[in-house]
Amino acid sequence: FFTRPPPHSCAGSLFLVLTMAEDESKVSTDAASWDLTPRVSPYLDLHMMFPLLEYVDSLISSELIPYSHQDVAAARLKLLRPTHMVDYAMDIYRELHGAEAEIPAEMEEQKAKVFETLEELRTGRDTFDELANNEAERSKLIASGKWNIESLEKMTELGVTAAVVEQYRQNAKFKFDCGDYQAALDMLEDYLSLFTSPPATSAEEDEDDGMGLSENTRDRRDNKDDQTDENVGNPAMFYLKTVDSDLLQVLWGLLSCHILVENWEGASAALTAVKTAIETLAEKGDTTALEALEQRTWLLHWSLFVFWNDSSKGLENMVELFTTERYLQAITTNAPHLLRYLTASVLLCKRRLSKKAGGNAGSSSIEARRLMKDLVKVMQHCDYTDPIVEFVDCLCVKFDFDSAQTKLAECEHVLATDFFLCKQTALFMEEARVFVFENYCRIHHKIDLSALGEKLAMDQDQAERWIVDLIRNALLDAKIDSEERCVVMGADSQSVYEQVMERTRDLNVRSGTLAINLANMLNETKKEKARKARAAREEE
Numbered sequence: 001f002f003t004r005p006p007p008h009s010c011a012g013s014l015f016l017v018l019t020m021a022e023d024e025s026k027v028s029t030d031a032a033s034w035d036l037t038p039r040v041s042p043y044l045d046l047h048m049m050f051p052l053l054e055y056v057d058s059l060i061s062s063e064l065i066p067y068s069h070q071d072v073a074a075a076r077l078k079l080l081r082p083t084h085m086v087d088y089a090m091d092i093y094r095e096l097h098g099a100e101a102e103i104p105a106e107m108e109e110q111k112a113k114v115f116e117t118l119e120e121l122r123t124g125r126d127t128f129d130e131l132a133n134n135e136a137e138r139s140k141l142i143a144s145g146k147w148n149i150e151s152l153e154k155m156t157e158l159g160v161t162a163a164v165v166e167q168y169r170q171n172a173k174f175k176f177d178c179g180d181y182q183a184a185l186d187m188l189e190d191y192l193s194l195f196t197s198p199p200a201t202s203a204e205e206d207e208d209d210g211m212g213l214s215e216n217t218r219d220r221r222d223n224k225d226d227q228t229d230e231n232v233g234n235p236a237m238f239y240l241k242t243v244d245s246d247l248l249q250v251l252w253g254l255l256s257c258h259i260l261v262e263n264w265e266g267a268s269a270a271l272t273a274v275k276t277a278i279e280t281l282a283e284k285g286d287t288t289a290l291e292a293l294e295q296r297t298w299l300l301h302w303s304l305f306v307f308w309n310d311s312s313k314g315l316e317n318m319v320e321l322f323t324t325e326r327y328l329q330a331i332t333t334n335a336p337h338l339l340r341y342l343t344a345s346v347l348l349c350k351r352r353l354s355k356k357a358g359g360n361a362g363s364s365s366i367e368a369r370r371l372m373k374d375l376v377k378v379m380q381h382c383d384y385t386d387p388i389v390e391f392v393d394c395l396c397v398k399f400d401f402d403s404a405q406t407k408l409a410e411c412e413h414v415l416a417t418d419f420f421l422c423k424q425t426a427l428f429m430e431e432a433r434v435f436v437f438e439n440y441c442r443i444h445h446k447i448d449l450s451a452l453g454e455k456l457a458m459d460q461d462q463a464e465r466w467i468v469d470l471i472r473n474a475l476l477d478a479k480i481d482s483e484e485r486c487v488v489m490g491a492d493s494q495s496v497y498e499q500v501m502e503r504t505r506d507l508n509v510r511s512g513t514l515a516i517n518l519a520n521m522l523n524e525t526k527k528e529k530a531r532k533a534r535a536a537r538e539e540e
Contacts, residue, residue, distance in 0.1 A: 039337045043301035084177040086111040121171040127159045132190040185257035197233040236276040243277045259305045267306045296330040308420045315349035336384035447487045
């Protein structure tokens with residue numbers, strides 16, 4: 001469904017061209033080195049590139065990134081060619097060549113063709129569109145179990161056939177390419193509803209027989225206790241019972257529309273549906289392992305829009321997805337640059353996650369430490385580095401606090417120029433400061449306030465107030481010795497329960513592996529005995 005660039009698309013190379021087009025003397029080493037747009041763009045829908053380009057334009061105005069407005073406008077115009085957003089392309093052309101510039105004839109021809117195609121598609125899809133927007137008729141069809149292509153085709157008076165429905169889907173795709181994302185979203189939801197099997201609603205169950213319900217509906221209501229889950233689709237995929245490559249494309253389109261209209265709640269549900277569909281097809285063998293890996297890589301990149309705009313549990317969900325074995329494989333194999341976003345999300349949410357795990361500072365610290373330990377393991381398998389990753393490496397691996405301070409200063413610029421992380425700059429810097437403090441405290445029992453203030457780029461009084469706030473909010477197990485002007489750290493003790501949970505965390509996996517290995521050994525033993533028995537019989 002979505003406008004998917006080919007492997008060596010303009011979307012992936014546009015910003016490489018931009019950097020090469022700049023005079024090397026003008027290019028800031030930091031901005032050029034840590035700009036991830038060239039790496040991220042090959043895995044995005046072309047339409048998703050426009051918000052990134054608009055953000056780049058704002059960075060150019062602030063002189064934070066070494067591109068020119070002309071180069072970005074040229075890149076935007078190049079991206080618009082495969083789409084039907086002709087008016088937008090004309091505006092960009094005038095921006096490049098001047099307000100009085102004559103629009104090329106090919107653009108005018110394309111515009112006329114777009115309107116002609118829209119009219120053709122509108123004529124073909126009106127039948128189903130009218131039915132989908134007729135709430136009363138649609139509710140009756142759903143209640144009677146006839147809201148599907150096969151049943152609608154049998155009702156010839158409606159005039160809805162598989163060809164009409166397919167033309168409706170094509171119209172949704174065309175609307176999307178024209179930039180009318182909300183209309184495309186509404187049409188895709190109507191199209192997808194033909195393939196879903198949701199559970200019976202309370203309204204449907206409470207309707208009286210005289211309300212026009214079919215006999216099938218009354219039977220389903222009367223036999224509700226005998227209904228099995230087989231009659232209901234997968235709730236993680238909008239209640240689709242089955243999925244194929246065509247429906248997967250529709251789910252991708254639904255996710256893309258939600259992202260582009262900035263409906264983050266809907267985007268989160270669509271993201272889950274796409275993920276479930278990918279894994280379902282992979283398990284059934286309908287896609288190869290390589291195709292599934294590529295699909296997961298795309299999903300990881302699209303998820304950045306969703307997770308970084310979900311203020312409730314976006315970061316926690318991102319950490320969970322990115323550290324899942326199959327998606328971690330996609331990161332290490334195809335997209336090691338995503339380590340930046342995983343590292344940032346762990347730093348930003350580790351205390352929120354750890355506070356859910358336990359009610360005291362000790363258990364919180366242990367959970368946070370586990371998160372960081374898992375992150376360091378991932379870092380060792382990713383061929384990627386930047387100031388954010390190096391900051392964690394300096395603290396958790398090298399314990400080099402001076403280098404960590406240097407990297408933290410570089411992080412601020414990287415965050416400010418990153419489309420996904422820019423809104424988190426202030427919060428990240430605060431969490432990073434806490435992280436420096438936590439690691440510094442881990443190797444010291446007593447810390448002089450003046451020395452601590454120097455490490456945190458604060459004076460002694462500011463450092464003391466900052467630490468008091470941490471202690472007051474139960475984020476730090478420590479106390480301040482006013483006489484000696486130092487911080488005394490509490491003992492980081494671990495309860496017996498926490499020790500048992502930590503040691504048995506992977507027990508199910510290990511037990512399962514042991515059982516499989518044992519079963520394999522028994523099978524091999526049986527096969528060996530059978531071979532010996534056959535050999536003995538042959539000798540006799």
